[in-house]
Amino acid sequence: MIIGSQKPIDEIWGMVKDFHKVLVFGCNTCVAICHAGGEKEAETIATLLRMRASQEGKEMTVDFSSVMRHCEPEYFVPVMDDLKKYDLILSTACGVGVNFLSDRTGTIPVYPGINTSFYGAVESPGDFVELCAGCGNCILHLTGGICPIARCSKTLMNGPCGGTNKGKCEVSKDIDCAWYLIVERMKKLGTLEKLAEIQPARNWSTSRDGGPRRVSLEHIRAYEEQEEKKTESEGGKK
């Protein structure tokens, strides 16, 4: 899932201080699980902003609400009329949600209420870890299920480098060396010799380097179009 983290309240205040009707708008999927931007966190941010506004003598109404997901129109279409009552929406969804909503709110700005951190997992309660970089060309079968693109500080495909120190990355004693993990994992799997194969230079065009990406499923689109036509003709009969 997408992991988010809270922004410092001073930074948020800097964004919102000149608005009068602010909605802190939460998203109850990924960012709620990581305690960054669900309804509970949206409520907390709204409370903090109200306090700040009164401390600084600003006339400001701050409300909060939330929907299940910001990344599909069906969830926020029903509340769109409510959203339009505000002069700023502070979305605590991930960056996807902020972008997606911002494209649909006309003259009302949508600002980011959290930082979108990474694609990760819940390692233990309250501990989230990045495990995938969404590079668009998965090679996990070659590396024992451990991603060197997301987890090696140098995205090396033919690691480890000379910086591995007691299983840790040269960047910090708190970062596991991904290649150390890969080697240990592949030893266990009995596939270590596979690492002798040189992985060629990657085609990064499937990653961010190819520009914004899109996945288009022709069969789903064709089906949807057909259904729409059916509904239209059925409506015509009536």
Add this chain to the structure above:
Amino acid sequence: MKSGSNLEKVLKSGQPAVTAELGPPMSADPHEVIKKANILKGFCDAANITDCQTAVVRISSIAAAAIALREGLEPVMQMTCRDRNRIAMQADLLGASALGLKNCLCLAGDHQSFSAAGRLKGHPGAKNVYDVDTCQLVGILKKMRDESKQEGGDPLEVAPKFFIGASWTPMGDPIDIRPMNLLKKVNAGADFIQTQGIYDIELFRSQMEKIRKMGLHEKTAILGGVIVPKSAMMLKYMDSSVAGVSVPKALIERMNKAKEAAGDDKKKARELQEAEGIKLAVELVQQVLETPGVRGVHIQAIEWESAIEGIVKAAGLYPRPTFPTE
């Protein structure tokens, strides 16, 4: 000859090769490079010109290498994968070759957060590149040289003829993967290898035994690394903090003794430790060269280039071979 570089000639002649290191300054002043080049000239077959080592901005490796070459010191330009994508790398390689550079050492590079181990501000917020890694960069150099082709496949009318090098950390972690690590660099096309600094000669020899069994010492020229120790503190730091370097207690003890012999005299303590460091380096050079499968030494006297002359002479490696110019 693949490149016709002096280093390649020395290795081809079968004599043990000696390489040293020249760190360019954090300044636009060429005189530092000129000064260091003249200190090293004649005492090594080629000198590595570091590429923003420890992730600190300095005169670029290529520019400093061109200056060194002008001074009569053969350079080994270094190229890290940290700062350039494959377009910039190949453009720089063409330019470097056009400037007359003939050796190139491919490296991953210290991570941008390194900032001289925290002693300088550096640029920890920089974006790193790592479009390709060391193995892939070695392959690019080989493809350019041997197939006259860019990585993408476009032809090169005149190919850059580099003697291709890579680094190897024989005692790096996890140690049992390190021989395979070398195998990949050799298979990618590394003509020569410079290793991380060796203090634990027994451990190095046991790694070299594996390398000989794999026959890698015949496919590439391995130059064992020796980092000249300057003080007991430096040895302790390298033992605890430098990846892939372990320093036997006995060596640290020797340096400690040298330090203690000076009592409270700090200047004398420094001099005695430096003298002991040079003695130690000479012993290490000899032990590395006595290791079967090793074809030379890479002596790093970090910010202490003047130490090289004494070490090379005391190790019986002077004068360096010369070859008639073509």
